Amino acid sequence: MKVLKFYDSQAEDSLLLTFNGIFDPRAELERELDPFLQVLEAHASGWMPDVVTGKRQRKYSRSSFWKALGERRSERTTGLGLYRTKWPVLDMSLWLSFSSLPPELDCMVNVKPLSFFSEVERCHQFVEMVRAWASRYVVTHAAAHSADDAELAGSPRFGREQQISIRDGFDKVYEVFWLNVFGPKLVETVGRERMLSTPAHRVEELPNGAILLVTWPTVTDFASPEARLAQARAHVHLRPDLDFDTVLRTLQERSAMLAPVEPRFDPDMAPLLSRVVDRAASHERQRRIAEFNVWRPPEPEEWRPADSALPSDVEDPEAAREHYDTLAEHLVALLHTEVPSVFKETPESLTEVDFYFWREEFPKSRLPESIEQYAIPAIGAYLGQVLVRHLGGSWIPRKKLEEAQVRVGNRVWFPFVRARHYMGSRQALLDYSLTWLFRVAERHQS
Secondary structure, eight states: OOOOOTTTSOOOOOEEEEEEEEOOTTSOHHHHHHHHHHHHHHHOTTTOOOEEESSSEEEOOHHHHHHHHHHTOOSSEEEEEEEOSSSSEEEEEEEEESSSSSOEEEEEEEEEOGGGGOSHHHHHHHHHHHHHHHHHSOEEEEEEEEHHHHHHTTTTTTTSOHHHHHHHOSOSOSOOOSEEEEOHHHHHHHOHHHHHTOOSSEEEEOTTSOEEEESSSOGGGTTSHHHHHHHHHHHHHHOTTSOHHHHHHHHHHHHHHHSOOOOOOOTTTHHHHHHHHHTSOHHHHHHHHHHHHHOOOOOOOSEEEGGGOOOOOOSOHHHHHHHHHHHHHHHHHHHTTTOGGGGGOOHHHHHHHHHHHHHTTHHHHSOHHHIIIIIHHHHHHHHHHHHHHHHOOEEEOOSSGGGOEEEETTEEEOHHHHHHHHTTOHHHHHHTOHHHHHHHHHHTOO
16 A cells, blocks of 8 residues: 655645543543544545554554554553555544543544545534544644644744743633634633634534634635734634734735745756755745745856966866876766766756755765765766757866866856856755756857
8 A cells, every 4th residue: 555645645735633631541442533534524525544553554444443542552652554555645643641630532534635635524523523532532722724824923942942832832812713612721721711712714612611712614715804803803802912003914925925926037047946845835935935036046157258368277178088087987976866867967957066066965964074085076067068068168187176267168167166166055056057057158159
């Protein structure tokens, strides 16, 4: 069985549920969790898990669920993962802690894409699932919302240090999400009557004293002006100490950060920037697109007019050129598995190389001495070879690598100097990209 990998799939928004509840450790575990599974199977229409993972993967069934839970059990905890082999993508986990007081039942459900929940009935079924769980297992707090917007809201720390957020949990209304279940303790802190009178799409008191609150019929509309207004009203109602205009403005700013932005990248850099953007977390993607729409790489400085080129100072120019070829082969040897196109020494392979080094954060993740001794010479030689092969360039060998030049048209280029600038930082991999130097050299070819 090949499950769909949540974090390897397309970076896009998802519906994230966090459920922090309490279970009875004295009861037989199967009897205690059977209602959990009944509710899941009844309401997870279209996104029901079909794989359960303990120490190994199994096709989902009640029996495989109990096997997985049993094989991961220790004296203090047990847990498992639940996934899907078909769209939509699911990342779900259940974790039980027997030693905590009170014993904790924590569940996380993440379904991608968020657009899967565009229908009112599908959202209703999701709410009913959470309502049934929260009625059976007393919650401290549960919430379901856009994962991207929750990230921008600072969930789950909300500006607190990690240890403090773990210690205190959701001890006050830091945020009102699309779907909320406030546990009895928080209800009493806020005031039961105040909470029940919250202006929202749905407010319901559960049998165990918790209160369920839904701000809007569909979660996919969370960023609309109307849904944001409802969210702000609910939040300020529960937190009278907050300023309504400030809360609403913050929500509107988050909507603007998530609003789709049309890419308008520099045409020469678009193939590289598109791949960089694809690696961004979905809540950061639109901001990155907007940044790259106005960003332009600095004009290359690693050149001089051809009539002021440094003359060759080596005794055997042909041997020097063979040395450059050998250095370029070192880059091929380094990258051929991850970047197969590196064999071709083409302009397109330069973009592939740029992206690989950026993705790997190469200047930071490798030892400085290795970069100096191996990477910079190999990168410079490879860039020079592409200039020679595709722009009709010619090497002007020098004893010092950084003085070696490739003549193209009325300019000479210093590929080893470029490689040194390039390896300066992750940002330098974009500012001094091999792709950009090649395209500029191409424009000055004649």
